[in-house]
Amino acid sequence: MRPSSFRYHKAESVDHALELLARFGEDGRPLAGGQSLVPMMNLRLAAPEHLVDIGGLPLTDIAFTDTAMRVGALVRHRQYLAEPRVAHHFPALHEAVTWIGHPTIRENGTTGGSLSHADPTAELALAAMLYDAVMIVRNTAGERRIAAADFFEDAYVTALQPGEMLVAAEFPLPPVGAAGAFVEFAERRGDFAIAAIGVSITVADGRIATAAIACSGAEPRPIRAPEIEMMLSGRPLTDPQSRAAGRRLAAAIDPVGTFLTTADYRKALIGELTARAIDTACARAASR
Amino acid sequence: MTIDITLTVNGTARTVRVEPRRLLADVLRHDFALSGVHVGCAHGACGCCTVHVDGTPRLACLTFAVQCDGKAIHTVESLGGVDATHPLQQAFSIEHGLQCGYCTPGFLMTLAPFVDAMVAERRVPEDAEIREAMSGNICRCTGYHGIVAAVRRAVTEQIETGSAQP
Numbered sequence: 052m053r054p055s056s057f058r059y060h061k062a063e064s065v066d067h068a069l070e071l072l073a074r075f076g077e078d079g080r081p082l083a084g085g086q087s088l089v090p091m092m093n094l095r096l097a098a099p100e101h102l103v104d105i106g107g108l109p110l111t112d113i114a115f116t117d118t119a120m121r122v123g124a125l126v127r128h129r130q131y132l133a134e135p136r137v138a139h140h141f142p143a144l145h146e147a148v149t150w151i152g153h154p155t156i157r158e159n160g161t162t163g164g165s166l167s168h169a170d171p172t173a174e175l176a177l178a179a180m181l182y183d184a185v186m187i188v189r190n191t192a193g194e195r196r197i198a199a200a201d202f203f204e205d206a207y208v209t210a211l212q213p214g215e216m217l218v219a220a221e222f223p224l225p226p227v228g229a230a231g232a233f234v235e236f237a238e239r240r241g242d243f244a245i246a247a248i249g250v251s252i253t254v255a256d257g258r259i260a261t262a263a264i265a266c267s268g269a270e271p272r273p274i275r276a277p278e279i280e281m282m283l284s285g286r287p288l289t290d291p292q293s294r295a296a297g298r299r300l301a302a303a304i305d306p307v308g309t310f311l312t313t314a315d316y317r318k319a320l321i322g323e324l325t326a327r328a329i330d331t332a333c334a335r336a337a338s339r
Numbered sequence: 340m341t342i343d344i345t346l347t348v349n350g351t352a353r354t355v356r357v358e359p360r361r362l363l364a365d366v367l368r369h370d371f372a373l374s375g376v377h378v379g380c381a382h383g384a385c386g387c388c389t390v391h392v393d394g395t396p397r398l399a400c401l402t403f404a405v406q407c408d409g410k411a412i413h414t415v416e417s418l419g420g421v422d423a424t425h426p427l428q429q430a431f432s433i434e435h436g437l438q439c440g441y442c443t444p445g446f447l448m449t450l451a452p453f454v455d456a457m458v459a460e461r462r463v464p465e466d467a468e469i470r471e472a473m474s475g476n477i478c479r480c481t482g483y484h485g486i487v488a489a490v491r492r493a494v495t496e497q498i499e500t501g502s503a504q505p
Contacts, residue, residue, distance in 0.1 A: 054362075
């Protein structure tokens, strides 16, 4: 229950971190909050030879432009909860963050760490899929932008290449008045989720204009549900037929069973959570 | 590889030479002789090893000591000393908030800032809020009811006497 030896390097700037990561390639990993990497190292599931401590770098802000919210890689989870514009523009993201771990983990865990770790049921990864976030990735050669849908490739696998580091995530602002909800089920509050659903809707004349639905627990990475999104478009907020939408999503997915849950249980759970999330988002939109 | 780091632990700065792989929890226990830092699960699941790094609760088992070079660390020993005089410690005693005591330092270090924040707001939290605040800490003896009652008591008494902890 203690990590194997590694060499420690404190990055003095983002460029310095990128130089170090370029030099170490596959053998180097950035270290920030350590809330995912260090448990894996303690359990010897990970044994990087070089850790590049980026904890002191100035990537700590949530910034807004007219079109997007840019979240620095070192933004702590609790910062989302302290910034009222997050709840205003991205209600499902705000609600998702309340489900991340426990208060002490939310004080120390970072956005870049969670997204790069890519746990299959991580709340931030699901929110990034839901809101079509773009990952801003840098190496010593420059910067590239990767859509969330292309970034999360498999369980704990992302499009990040050796020498690259996530420096920010950019969330395009939804239309004014977008409503949302995030629901999750875990064995105990704060545990890793068994499944979760995020919903974001825009509204016109008391009806759903557009809908986005993201789901974790169905596949080894968070997915969108475009068929269900199409189904919901045009439905009245007072009767979105959420049960039918949930059943349809449950029928369309093929989750694997684990020691905790059978595949059938997980399908039923995702159907139920889908219905609840749609109902909650519609009720919130209707109550405005 | 070893690195010299300076930690200000419970108000006293000291330089120690550590391997990078050494956890803050182990360095506090072995190099600083602070046995109040309890290691339960060593992978961030139980909360026993919670300390404050620059004033913020943090799991010392998910922290390498080298990450804390130049930082201020507070352990449970800084709360109320050997007589456990801190209002939250007193409330734990009165309300049966502990039995074996293994998890207690972690609960205290997690909850002390929460109690201070509530006292500053002059607001007694709902039980659900207290349970959320301590949700990252596991206790296998008390069933948690005594801990919830202790937090409620510590907040209530400090509001009534007007003596917020600094």
